[in-house]
Amino acid sequence: xxxxxxxxxxxxxxxxxxxxxxxxxxxxxxxxxxxxxxxxxxxxxxxxxxxxxxxxxxxxxxxxxxxxxxxxxxxxxxxxxxxxxxxxxxxxxxxxxxxxxxxxxxxxxxxxxxxxxxxxxxxxxxxxxxxxxxxxxxxxxxxxxxxxxxxxxxxxxxxxxxxxxxxxxxxxxxxxxxxxxxxxxxxxxxxxxxxxxxxxxxxxxxxxxxxxxxxxxxxxxxxxxxxxxxxxxxxxxxxxxxxxxxxxxxxxxxxxxxxxxxxxxxxxxxxxxxxxxxxxxxxxxxxxxxxxxxxxxxxxxxxxxxxxxxxxxxxxxxxxxxxxxxxxxxxxxxxxxxxxxxxxxxxxxxxxxxxxxxxxxxxxxxxxxxxxxxxxxxxxxxxxxxxxxxxxxxxxxxxxxxxxxxxxxxxxxxxxxxxxxxxxxxxxxxxxxxxxxxxxxxxxxxxxxxxxxxxxxxxxxxxxxxxxxxxxxxxxxxxxxxxxxxxxxxxxxxxxxxxxxxxxxxxxxxxxxxxxxxxxxxxxxxxxxxxxxxxxxxxxxxxxxxxxxxxxxxxxxxxxxxxxxxxxxxxxxxxxxxxxxxxxxxxxxxxxxxxxxxxxxxxxxxxxxxxxxxxxxxxxxxxxxxxxxxxxxxxxxxxxxxxxxxx
Amino acid sequence: xxxxxxxxxxxxxxxxxxxxxxxxxxxxxxxxxxxxxxxxxxxxxxxxxxxxxxxxxxxxxxxxxxxxxxxxxxxxxxxxxxxxxxxxxxxxxxxxxxxxxxxxxxxxxxxxxxxxxxxxxxxxxxxxxxxxxxxxxxxxxxxxxxxxxxxxxxx
Numbered sequence: 065x066x067x068x069x070x071x072x073x074x075x076x077x078x079x080x081x082x083x084x085x086x087x088x089x090x091x092x093x094x095x096x097x098x099x100x101x102x103x104x105x106x107x108x109x110x111x112x113x114x115x116x117x118x119x120x121x122x123x124x125x126x127x128x129x130x131x132x133x134x135x136x137x138x139x140x141x142x143x144x145x146x147x148x149x150x151x152x153x154x155x156x157x158x159x160x161x162x163x164x165x166x167x168x169x170x171x172x173x174x175x176x177x178x179x180x181x182x183x184x185x186x187x188x189x190x191x192x193x194x195x196x197x198x199x200x201x202x203x204x205x206x207x208x209x210x211x212x213x214x215x216x217x218x219x220x221x222x223x224x225x226x227x228x229x230x231x232x233x234x235x236x237x238x239x240x241x242x243x244x245x246x247x248x249x250x251x252x253x254x255x256x257x258x259x260x261x262x263x264x265x266x267x268x269x270x271x272x273x274x275x276x277x278x279x280x281x282x283x284x285x286x287x288x289x290x291x292x293x294x295x296x297x298x299x300x301x302x303x304x305x306x307x308x309x310x311x312x313x314x315x316x317x318x319x320x321x322x323x324x325x326x327x328x329x330x331x332x333x334x335x336x337x338x339x340x341x342x343x344x345x346x347x348x349x350x351x352x353x354x355x356x357x358x359x360x361x362x363x364x365x366x367x368x369x370x371x372x373x374x375x376x377x378x379x380x381x382x383x384x385x386x387x388x389x390x391x392x393x394x395x396x397x398x399x400x401x402x403x404x405x406x407x408x409x410x411x412x413x414x415x416x417x418x419x420x421x422x423x424x425x426x427x428x429x430x431x432x433x434x435x436x437x438x439x440x441x442x443x444x445x446x447x448x449x450x451x452x453x454x455x456x457x458x459x460x461x462x463x464x465x466x467x468x469x470x471x472x473x474x475x476x477x478x479x480x481x482x483x484x485x486x487x488x489x490x491x492x493x494x495x496x497x498x499x500x501x502x503x504x505x506x507x508x509x510x511x512x513x514x515x516x517x518x519x520x521x522x523x524x525x526x527x528x529x530x531x532x533x534x535x536x537x538x539x540x541x542x543x544x545x546x547x548x549x550x551x552x553x554x555x556x557x558x559x560x561x562x563x564x565x566x567x568x569x570x571x572x573x574x575x576x577x578x579x580x581x582x583x584x585x586x587x588x589x590x591x592x593x594x595x596x597x598x599x600x601x602x603x604x605x606x607x608x609x610x611x612x613x614x615x616x617x618x619x620x621x622x623x624x625x626x627x628x629x630x631x632x633x634x635x636x637x638x639x640x641x642x643x644x645x646x647x648x649x650x651x652x653x654x655x656x657x658x659x660x661x662x663x664x665x666x667x668x669x670x671x672x673x674x675x676x677x678x679x680x681x682x683x684x685x686x687x688x689x690x691x692x693x694x695x696x697x698x699x700x701x702x703x704x705x706x707x708x709x710x711x
Numbered sequence: 712x713x714x715x716x717x718x719x720x721x722x723x724x725x726x727x728x729x730x731x732x733x734x735x736x737x738x739x740x741x742x743x744x745x746x747x748x749x750x751x752x753x754x755x756x757x758x759x760x761x762x763x764x765x766x767x768x769x770x771x772x773x774x775x776x777x778x779x780x781x782x783x784x785x786x787x788x789x790x791x792x793x794x795x796x797x798x799x800x801x802x803x804x805x806x807x808x809x810x811x812x813x814x815x816x817x818x819x820x821x822x823x824x825x826x827x828x829x830x831x832x833x834x835x836x837x838x839x840x841x842x843x844x845x846x847x848x849x850x851x852x853x854x855x856x857x858x859x860x861x862x863x864x865x866x
Binding site for chain 1: 727728729730731732733735736766767770771772773774788789790791793794826827828829830831832833834835837844845846
């Protein structure tokens with residue numbers, strides 16, 4: 065096996081990457097057909113393994129497949145792939161028989177493995193768990209199984225970045241070569257100057273995907289033109305918005321695309337050292353990336369004097385110890401230098417004075433993943449995709465109260481409604497309350513605004529920002545005030561503490577929101593007034609934070625509060641004036657009652673009640689004095705007869 | 712422990728402050744937490760005041776300053792998990808084990824950590840115990856798991 069891989073790598077480097085190829089065209093095509101698994105001799109089982117599917121039990125399924133293979137009389141190969149985007153249907157297992165289309169099975173459990181494999185290997189399809197099959201003109205399709213491109217989930221997307229995700233062996237550089245990776249990098253080294261690559265990216269109109277939307281080419285230009293003996297490229301893969309997971313999935317599913325993107329971008333700005341800053345806790349992501357990088361080194365695509373071009377590049381992974389603020393480029397640089405990740409003043413911009421005082425480009429991982437596609441297909445191809453002001457496609461991860469948690473790739477300017485549709489609509493047919501886009505720095509979009517295009521400017525017009533692409537869907541069982549409080553607590557924890565508006569502002573906001581969602585012990589007039597003032601104070605605090613914070617984190621931190629206040633003001637007022645949470649999420653606003661039928665009068669609740677709100681005589685039903693109840697719920701916990709309930 | 716620490720630091724001879732975070736991460740991986748002694752040893756090695764190192768370590772979410780329990784519980788608190796009821800799960804854990812996030816129970820059996828999104832939103836709410844993930848958790852299942860874990864003596 066080892067020998068085959070070494071030979072295959074050599075074949076790929078000599079014939080796919082090199083120009084002109086060493087062998088004749090027919091031989092190359094035959095060999096490619098084998099490498100692309102169009103032409104296989106033994107059955108292959110593919111299993112999607114990502115950090116998401118592992119939680120769904122993919123490792124147990126792998127074990128079951130291994131057992132099956134070792135017990136089987138025929139040779140079967142097991143290949144690990146990434147994720148196709150349908151996270152709710154994981155673990156996903158594909159089977160490809162020689163000459164037949166590759167067929168996918170969803171929600172596979174270890175118990176089902178034997179049944180499915182037994183069936184398919186004997187040309188018999190089990191009735192359940194079939195997802196779809198891959199279209200391939202030279203393969204014979206399975207009868208009455210839909211093709212992937214016929215599923216609306218795939219038909220509605222434009223998958224360029226995700227083209228190989230979940231399809232291609234993500235552990236092998238040979239597969240990466242066979243499906244077109246690194247060819248662009250080799251071409252760039254051979255035929256393009258630094259300036260030419262920069263120009264292509266400038267012309268393409270690519271904008272930073274981290275949330276800022278700054279034109280990437282413009283940023284690069286400044287660094288390219290800066291005179292320095294050392295320049296750095298930093299790839300920000302420290303994805304940490306709660307609810308955003310698409311970048312991790314992209315790395316795990318197609319790590320070589322990321323490396324190629326980093327390599328081409330580093331070449332474009334003339335950097336000889338690149339860092340990929342990811343997070344220590346994403347063990348699986350880091351592992352995949354480390355493997356891919358070492359494979360690229362072995363194939364001679366990284367290191368000293370790459371492919372005799374005279375260009376040298378080192379890529380190393382830095383495992384961030386976990387701070388949300390490190391998404392800000394200056395904070396990230398501080399963290400790389402071994403300091404606390406606190407943003408610094410701009411200017412000087414990192415593009416001219418960054419890591420160790422040298423010109424440094426910090427780009428989001430998705431931005432860099434776009435670069436090989438742009439250079440390979442040309443700036444015109446790229447600028448034809450997307451909206452007028454924002455070009456290309458964007459990755460989104462959709463989670464929350466939806467039928468299908470997924471990550472998708474759609475052109476910029478796609479209406480938000482389409483993304484909700486891609487996610488299979490709201491769970492259990494409930495009504496949609498809001499779409500939170502951009503996590504804690506974004507904002508809520510109401511059901512009426514669903515036709516807004518996903519693009520930097522239109523979103524700004526309705527008072528939210530795109531963020532990095534995490535979308536969380538709320539249905540009517542979600543309390544907006546509670547969610548805003550959640551995001552604010554997140555910001556409060558993650559605020560670096562350098563500037564006062566963000567540090568103190570987030571704390572005050574949390575306190576106000578806490579006050580709104582809690583029932584005070586003694587509801588005197590003063591605290592009631594304080595609570596009433598809450599909304600007004602929230603608004604003015606939010607404006608101060610937005611205008612005076614040092615970095616993007618602080619400036620965008622009040623977004624969820626402001627957008628929710630604007631769009632769901634009645635819900636805030638209901639919490640404040642009526643002391644009610646319609647969704648029944650805010651525990652402390654609940655009022656408890658005792659079911660007369662069930663209460664035996666044991667007095668357990670009355671003894672435990674911290675506010676003496678439960679009165680009665682032993683051995684006859686007790687009752688709760690509504691005015692005194694603080695909604696702590698202790699009575700419900702101690703009641704052995706389930707007599708306590710809340711409204 | 713001192714010997715281990717020494718070996719670790721030897722790997723990083725002739726380094727500057729740049730490698731402070733990787734060193735801290737290695738020590739953290741080895742010991743499971745950052746002890747007072749290890750912080751001052753790293754300080755001496757890099758010639759950086761211990762106070763600065765402590766300041767840096769407390770800034771980041773990764774580092775803990777109490778030894779890990781035999782069963783280390785990580786609770787995902789991403790937005791999707793929050794919607795699906797992480798708060799209730801946390802309350803249950805805190806009530807049963809009587810520890811707060813970042814702490815270790817007195818008998819050393821359990822430690823608790825709250826982490827931001829683990830990226831498995833389809834399976835929310837998610838927790839992991841000693842790296843083994845549990846998805847779509849309910850409070851009943853959680854109580855059951857904790858009971859199972861506290862009866863098993865991990866090697």
